[in-house]
Amino acid sequence: MSWKKIIFILIFILFFTIYTGYKLGYWLVDNAPSSSLVNIKHQNKSLLDANGNLYIQSPPQPLNEGSFINNIKNKKNNINTLDLLN
Numbered sequence: 001m002s003w004k005k006i007i008f009i010l011i012f013i014l015f016f017t018i019y020t021g022y023k024l025g026y027w028l029v030d031n032a033p034s035s036s037l038v039n040i041k042h043q044n045k046s047l048l049d050a051n052g053n054l055y056i057q058s059p060p061q062p063l064n065e066g067s068f069i070n071n072i073k074n075k076k077n078n079i080n081t082l083d084l085l086n
Contacts, residue, residue: 049055 047055
């Protein structure tokens, strides 16, 4: 195969992938599910902060042990302490 044919095929494949990626991206945006924030904003007005903006709760952050803050209320914290006065 000559170099001209190989380069032509590679350029054709490059433009084909760019075009299909472009079309696929627009298709994904058009067919994406609607945001749940829009539904919350219209259904419940009590989720507004002091400035009148929509209040969005931050997701729970994992602790060093791998559990979440919501689950730590059920655990008993046993901390071994040393009595330094004796």
